Amino acid sequence: DQQVKQNSPSLSVQEGRISILNCDYTNSMFDYFLWYKKYPAEGPTFLISISSIKDKNEDGRFTVFLNKSAKHLSLHIVPSQPGDSAVYFCAASRGSGNTPLVFGKGTRLSVIA
Amino acid sequence: DTGVSQDPRHKITKRGQNVTFRCDPISEHNRLYWYRQTLGQGPEFLTYFQNEAQLEKSRLLSDRFSAERPKGSFSTLEIQRTEQGDSAMYLCASSWGLAGLETQYFGPGTRLLVL
Numbered sequence: 001d002q003q004v005k006q007n008s009p010s011l012s013v014q015e016g017r018i019s020i021l022n023c024d025y026t027n028s029m030f031d032y033f034l035w036y037k038k039y040p041a042e043g044p045t046f047l048i049s050i051s052s053i054k055d056k057n058e059d060g061r062f063t064v065f066l067n068k069s070a071k072h073l074s075l076h077i078v079p080s081q082p083g084d085s086a087v088y089f090c091a092a093s094r095g096s097g098n099t100p101l102v103f104g105k106g107t108r109l110s111v112i113a
Numbered sequence: 114d115t116g117v118s119q120d121p122r123h124k125i126t127k128r129g130q131n132v133t134f135r136c137d138p139i140s141e142h143n144r145l146y147w148y149r150q151t152l153g154q155g156p157e158f159l160t161y162f163q164n165e166a167q168l169e170k171s172r173l174l175s176d177r178f179s180a181e182r183p184k185g186s187f188s189t190l191e192i193q194r195t196e197q198g199d200s201a202m203y204l205c206a207s208s209w210g211l212a213g214l215e216t217q218y219f220g221p222g223t224r225l226l227v228l
Binding site: 034043044049093103105 | 148156161172214224
């Protein structure tokens with residue numbers, strides 16, 4: 001039973017355009033959501049997070065939107081750059097992060113120059 | 114910048130051998146997590162510690178897997194009698210718990226190949 005789903009295995013975007021990565025979850029107890037970026041042969045790098053009391057969080061080029069009623073979150077990257085090419089993982093936890101993370105399978109983003 | 118470190122970065126072993134991996138968390142972090150990642154999957158939680166106490170170990174994949182954090186600082190993950198199915202990336206993460214929203218920071222991982 002996959003509690004966090006990233007239904008798009010891959011996404012290609014042109015440099016300068018917007019990248020939108022999506023994530024759905026099934027467990028209504030999740031209240032803290034994170035996005036990580038991962039390059040090959042490296043560990044995941046934390047990008048941005050959002051608490052369930054918010055519906056948007058922004059950090060530079062990265063914005064995360066949370067729709068609790070739909071159990072859906074998305075990561076927007078604007079503008080996309082070639083260095084953004086990586087695998088992006090959505091993760092969720094309960095208790096404001098006070099429990100182990102549950103990850104999706106990831107989406108591979110390719111930003112084409 | 115002293116992030117999470119893991120040693121070794123790569124390990125090749127023969128089936129049946131024991132292996133041990135080490136994780137050094139960010140120094141002020143009291144929580145330490147172990148995850149495993151296989152190809153095409155997201156990281157999968159194995160176990161975690163708050164200081165030296167192991168709070169959850171039911172997700173360890175079998176009784177061949179064990180973890181310790183003896184003094185609440187570094188941690189080791191041991192796999193006994195390795196099998197080919199143990200081949201994966203083993204990731205360690207740390208966080209400062211009890212501070213509200215808690216973000217886990219990951220190390221570079223140890224890639225295990227069992228021949």
